Amino acid sequence: MKGSDETGLKKGLWTPEEDRILVDYVQRHGHGKWKSVATSAGLNRSSKSCRLRWTNYLRPDIKRGSVSGEEEQTIIDLHALLGNKWSTIASHLPGRADNEVKNLWSTRLKWKLIQMGIDPVTDGPTTDVHSILASQLQLLAAVNFCNPIDINSALMLQSNAAATIAKTLHLLHNMIEVMGTTASNPATVENQPFGYGLGHEVTELQSNFIDLVASQHQPKPILDSKTCSNSNDVPFASSSFAANVQNSTTLQLPTWITASPECRPRPDINVVQNVNNISNPSTTFEAWGDEATASDSYWRDIIE
DNA sequence: AAACACTTCAACCGCCTAACT
DNA sequence: TAGTTAGGCGGTTGAAGTGTT
Numbered sequence A: 001m002k003g004s005d006e007t008g009l010k011k012g013l014w015t016p017e018e019d020r021i022l023v024d025y026v027q028r029h030g031h032g033k034w035k036s037v038a039t040s041a042g043l044n045r046s047s048k049s050c051r052l053r054w055t056n057y058l059r060p061d062i063k064r065g066s067v068s069g070e071e072e073q074t075i076i077d078l079h080a081l082l083g084n085k086w087s088t089i090a091s092h093l094p095g096r097a098d099n100e101v102k103n104l105w106s107t108r109l110k111w112k113l114i115q116m117g118i119d120p121v122t123d124g125p126t127t128d129v130h131s132i133l134a135s136q137l138q139l140l141a142a143v144n145f146c147n148p149i150d151i152n153s154a155l156m157l158q159s160n161a162a163a164t165i166a167k168t169l170h171l172l173h174n175m176i177e178v179m180g181t182t183a184s185n186p187a188t189v190e191n192q193p194f195g196y197g198l199g200h201e202v203t204e205l206q207s208n209f210i211d212l213v214a215s216q217h218q219p220k221p222i223l224d225s226k227t228c229s230n231s232n233d234v235p236f237a238s239s240s241f242a243a244n245v246q247n248s249t250t251l252q253l254p255t256w257i258t259a260s261p262e263c264r265p266r267p268d269i270n271v272v273q274n275v276n277n278i279s280n281p282s283t284t285f286e287a288w289g290d291e292a293t294a295s296d297s298y299w300r301d302i303i304e
Numbered sequence B: 001a002a003a004c005a006c007t008t009c010a011a012c013c014g015c016c017t018a019a020c021t
Numbered sequence C: 001t002a003g004t005t006a007g008g009c010g011g012t013t014g015a016a017g018t019g020t021t
Helices: A016-029 A034-040 A047-058 A069-082 A086-091 A098-115 A129-145 A151-183 A186-191 A198-214 A241-247 A271-279 A281-287 A296-303
Strands: none
Touching: A016 A034, A016 A047, A034 A047, A047 A098, A069 A086, A069 A098, A086 A098
16 A cells, blocks of 8 residues: 555554644654554554654644754764764754754764865864865855855855865875875885875876965955954854964965954864974874874874 | 756665663 | 564664756
8 A cells, every 4th residue: 555564554644633642642642652653643653753753843842943053062072072873963953853953964074074185984184185176275265255144154164175275285295295205206106095196296296286285375265353343253262363474474375265364163173283394294184183193194094 | 948966855664772562 | 581562873764855968
């Protein structure tokens, strides 16, 4: 029978009438005994289906509608901490069901992180060179052309762009260094994970990325002190960022990244320190707090 | 206006665990 | 102690909605 399984239980979307029956039953008898709910209420549904419908849609405290930026950030932070523990994450978001959090993550937040150059699985910097460059280009475009009305989003993009570019630059530096030692041997070229012509591709990537940074030397500020006058409105504000950028001498960030004194990136990633440390590659990843990524062997393992 | 592509999200599936017999 | 069952969780699917060509 269409819409039913082999046991005769109905499947598929719930009708308003079924919803009404379920709500009515739960209100009178309470929830928890889903087997009895399914049988006693006269619903031709499985106990699982009843529970799911109630917890994800019908319970009175459920919050429908768009998810706020604050909620999104909470999900991202908790996912970094807990992984795919959707019910646990949802328990920190009043009125949100685990299914909704799960859907939100897989349809929007995951791709958001990927575009920011963050691996959504490890919550660390992505190790795929093509997605790194693609994400940087998208990020730069977004920062340069984003709507100034959305100040918080713009600031987040700016700070993330600065941090991610610094990370990416060094990431490429280390990868190129390791590749250089392996790809220089023609006998091993065919065994390279990126296939034949690795040296050329690496050189091109390096060149493209340097060009990308150089092309940003003409400042194109999207925000000024007028549009961002209140540091309380700015998440992750740090007072040292602008000064540090100006003091940076070895490899300056593009000037457009420089935030106005009140508009600064999150302090947990010291962008300037990372950029300055590029002259000393062995310490940069350590500064990011991930010692495993600091050594050449880490990248050698990935590449091999 | 129609066809197609893409996105969103409700619901199902399979597995795991705890409680009960 | 072993077997059974219900509830819970995360992964996956597919229908519906929306956007694009």
